[in-house]
Amino acid sequence: MGVVTPPKQDRSRVTRQRLLEAAVACLAEYGWAGSTVSVVAERAGVSRGAAQHHFPTREDLFTAAVEYVAEERSQALRTLPPQDRADRAAVVAALVDLYTGPLFRAALHLWVAASDEEQLRPRVTELEARVGRESHRIAVELLGADESVPGVRETVQGLLDMARGLGLATLLTDDSARRGRVVAQWAAILDATLGRP
Amino acid sequence: MGVVTPPKQDRSRVTRQRLLEAAVACLAEYGWAGSTVSVVAERAGVSRGAAQHHFPTREDLFTAAVEYVAEERSQALRTLPPQDRADRAAVVAALVDLYTGPLFRAALHLWVAASDEEQLRPRVTELEARVGRESHRIAVELLGADESVPGVRETVQGLLDMARGLGLATLLTDDSARRGRVVAQWAAILDATLGRP
Numbered sequence: 505m506g507v508v509t510p511p512k513q514d515r516s517r518v519t520r521q522r523l524l525e526a527a528v529a530c531l532a533e534y535g536w537a538g539s540t541v542s543v544v545a546e547r548a549g550v551s552r553g554a555a556q557h558h559f560p561t562r563e564d565l566f567t568a569a570v571e572y573v574a575e576e577r578s579q580a581l582r583t584l585p586p587q588d589r590a591d592r593a594a595v596v597a598a599l600v601d602l603y604t605g606p607l608f609r610a611a612l613h614l615w616v617a618a619s620d621e622e623q624l625r626p627r628v629t630e631l632e633a634r635v636g637r638e639s640h641r642i643a644v645e646l647l648g649a650d651e652s653v654p655g656v657r658e659t660v661q662g663l664l665d666m667a668r669g670l671g672l673a674t675l676l677t678d679d680s681a682r683r684g685r686v687v688a689q690w691a692a693i694l695d696a697t698l699g700r701p
Numbered sequence: 702m703g704v705v706t707p708p709k710q711d712r713s714r715v716t717r718q719r720l721l722e723a724a725v726a727c728l729a730e731y732g733w734a735g736s737t738v739s740v741v742a743e744r745a746g747v748s749r750g751a752a753q754h755h756f757p758t759r760e761d762l763f764t765a766a767v768e769y770v771a772e773e774r775s776q777a778l779r780t781l782p783p784q785d786r787a788d789r790a791a792v793v794a795a796l797v798d799l800y801t802g803p804l805f806r807a808a809l810h811l812w813v814a815a816s817d818e819e820q821l822r823p824r825v826t827e828l829e830a831r832v833g834r835e836s837h838r839i840a841v842e843l844l845g846a847d848e849s850v851p852g853v854r855e856t857v858q859g860l861l862d863m864a865r866g867l868g869l870a871t872l873l874t875d876d877s878a879r880r881g882r883v884v885a886q887w888a889a890i891l892d893a894t895l896g897r898p
Binding site for chain 2: 533616618667673
């Protein structure tokens with residue numbers, strides 16, 4: 505058999521995806537200051553020109569990258585297996601996992617940079633609001649929470665704030681043992697507050 | 702009356718304090734990359750040589766600065782008036798306030814920089830552990846929590862993680878209205894979990 509060349513639009517899609525994944529990895533490893541379009545293009549094995557064809561500005565590349573990976577992780581949560589959905593501690597652990605690992609580390613670098621840079625700030629604020637709404641929607645569904653009941657919305661919001669705080673605690677040290685105990689206890693508190701799923 | 706010159710050791714203490722306060726303000730405003738010893742010395746109205754006399758390295762200056770302000774804020778919490786201590790929503794709000802404002806913004810810049818810089822990382826990790834233990838101690842006392850009861854320690858830890866997450870949410874936008882509703886709801890949940898204070 506001869507070598508099959510993928511159609512042009514597929515190759516373009518693959519290039520885009522490689523750039524986005526390289527961008528998140530660079531942000532997580534080098535921070536915003538060390539993450540230029542050139543560094544990302546080199547890591548992705550793509551020319552600088554091709555990178556700029558897909559993403560005209562540095563801001564375009566990095567906000568798209570964080571959004572892409574956030575969407576991938578949300579998708580994984582939406583397909584959580586039924587036996588895990590029935591177990592509230594497993595659901596809380598899965599929600600907290602949204603905020604640990606390289607995606608959260610990358611997003612954190614982008615947020616902190618955006619807090620100082622006027623050019624980045626509105627883009628990241630808008631992205632953060634969009635990703636936050638989507639995380640909330642998924643959490644409500646997975647927890648089987650009824651938001652028409654007063655206080656339930658704020659209960660879920662507080663849980664996601666806790667998940668973000670746990671993500672922050674994991675930035676400098678391996679915090680997984682403590683995190684496991686906090687997740688177990690707060691899953692029990694949610695059972696008492698929301699009722700069993 | 703003539704002008705009274707303060708004794709030398711008092712002047713030295715005042716200089717040190719001005720440097721520490723300027724360092725936190727610089728970190729919060731310009732981030733780690735923009736915060737050099739020179740920038741801080743200029744803001745404090747102190748010569749670069751005097752700054753280096755007090756803090757030989759950049760790492761010394763900024764870790765001392767974050768610790769100094771954290772200690773000031775802890776002190777303010779320890780002296781919370783009795784009528785506020787009896788009101789759990791006021792206690793939770795005061796704990797959450799530890800993680801909003803310029804101190805948290807400065808600490809966040811330092812944490813994120815430390816996650817990438819080998820030279821800074823052990824210093825900030827050690828500082829963060831020390832400040833975290835102290836916040837936990839104060840929270841236990843203010844909440845009237847009995848940590849000999851299983852789960853209570855993790856309840857308090859989770860609350861402080863939530864407070865850190867709420868601090869993160871305030872980085873890019875004014876989140877105070879939402880934060881107020883989350884604090885009210887979780888204060889009620891803590892009442893049900895820990896019993897009334």
